[in-house]
Amino acid sequence: MNGKVCVFGSFNVDLVARVDRFPYPGESLVANSSMTSAGGKGANQASAALRSGANVHYIGKIGEDAFGPFARRYLKSVGYNALTLLSSDETATGNALIFVAEGKGEAENMISVDPGANMTITDEEITRCAPAIGCADTLLVQLENNMSAISRVINIGRENGAFVILNPAPWQPINNSLLEKVDLVTPNASEAFAMTRVEVTDFESAGRAADVLHTCGCKSVIITMGAQGALLSQGDRKTIIPCFPAQPKDTTGAGDAFNGALAAKIANGDSMEDAINFASAYAAVSVEKLGASTPFDISEVEQRLHSFHKEIA
Template identity: 40%
Template sequence: MKRSKLLVVGSVNTDMVVKTHCLPKPGETVLGGTFLMNGGGKGANQAVSAARLGADVSFICKVGNDTFGERAKKTFEDEGIDTSNLLFDPENASGVALITVDDRAENCIVVAPGANANLHASDIPDLPDLIKQADYVLMQLEIPMTTIQTVADIAHKKNIPVILNPAPAQKLSNNLLDKLFLITPNETEAEIISGVKVTDEESALQAAKKICDLGVACVVITLGKKGALIYKDSQHEIVPSIKVEAVDTTAAGDVFNGALAVGLMEKMPLKEAVRFACKAAAISVTRMGAQTSAPYRNEID
């Protein structure tokens, strides 16, 4: 069976992770424990997640002309991801994320975007053809908004569905929302987009309705331990999360999005695809790291 084609446009980072008993308060120094250096970046995490679950993934991204960039390229190649549109930036370093994870698996993250902030649509002359060849396009918000808008515009004209993971949280234009097939905000992101404070299922539903009114066909609001709310065609449903003992939640949302894209490309109904994504995310939080935590297909089926 031919694998579905997913085009991921997004960020690449190197994650530098320190495990510690508690997250430091402003001005406080805490003594940490284990140090890990892993591949990260929302775009890269989602590309790896989808590839491990069976998708044929092409990844448009930009890294620095440095050791981190070369290491990322090799990692993607090892995962079977098409890196022919991985670009090297001669002026900016590769993106880096500094991550602290506490004993409760909570984290705080600071990102230096580096080359990610210099990924422009004009860098890719055959972008319309790349989009046309895809079954789905998956994006996040760690690259320039002008690039995201351009990709969404082209995909919309070519009837290629776009999934947007609107993280890190920020306001989005109606012009962008109108070009999306599916958006996957968490509670904070849903509030920023919709203006509705999300505190429970009812407020999540109101936020989802508002986002659909702004032009998005389908909304999936991730609610952490409560699962995910689906809103489509004026109908909603909660898909419960899977209870596990979490050790690191760093890339759970990225694994969720990569898995959701795979489920949709395999023609799963939306509810089934969300359930599939919840399973993948649940496995990921039982492991340290971002890309390293993404499960393989045989761990879910």
């Protein structure tokens, strides 16, 4: 049976402009193309978990504004096994302004997020969601919502025996008392620096940052480092996870793809290392598509895994 993943997190409307390079301050730059698409770390990660074979319940909040109908249509179309969509009459749907620079052969992105309704989730709304959170095998949360709601969701998941994953993005301060309730934390290099003040440039420095996080109460840590791969730290045991080869077109949402796929495989009973390898391959395939959460055939991930293991055999 497919494991149950509950993803509590943000929904944003992504407004994307594709450019040869990022504009200079004060400069108006003509884009090569533009698009409006669904995004937000929570929705992106929930979609990745669903496509990776989990039974997914997504919980998010939107505004009753011009973006609201778009959000409802999209989220209902994804096919989550369950969807709890809260709404606000007073605050707009979250949105992100994204530049994708593709002129140097590698796609890079620059993102500004207005979280909107994502930051207005009340205690009463979380209480209504408690039964759904409590039945999850794996609970996945990020930091694109108000911390009071995130804390309550983590508490409910922990009290009901869920494996709790915290993706600390976008970064906001977290108390050690909350980190102690999390089974796995998954920062990238910049988030690891924000949490530890250790600059992560290679696996050695990633190990030092992970050690600091363990002293803060984190049980297991995965630090992702883009093309360098990732480091899994489980106390004294450090494991290097290689990066899967890719030809990036759009790196927007790569971390979300990784975290969603990871949560799905953990919920389905895979070992931590197998789950990370699958998530890395999933992220590699995702950056070859345009958009933060573009659907693709999961056989592409399986093929990427097969080819990689064949090369290193």
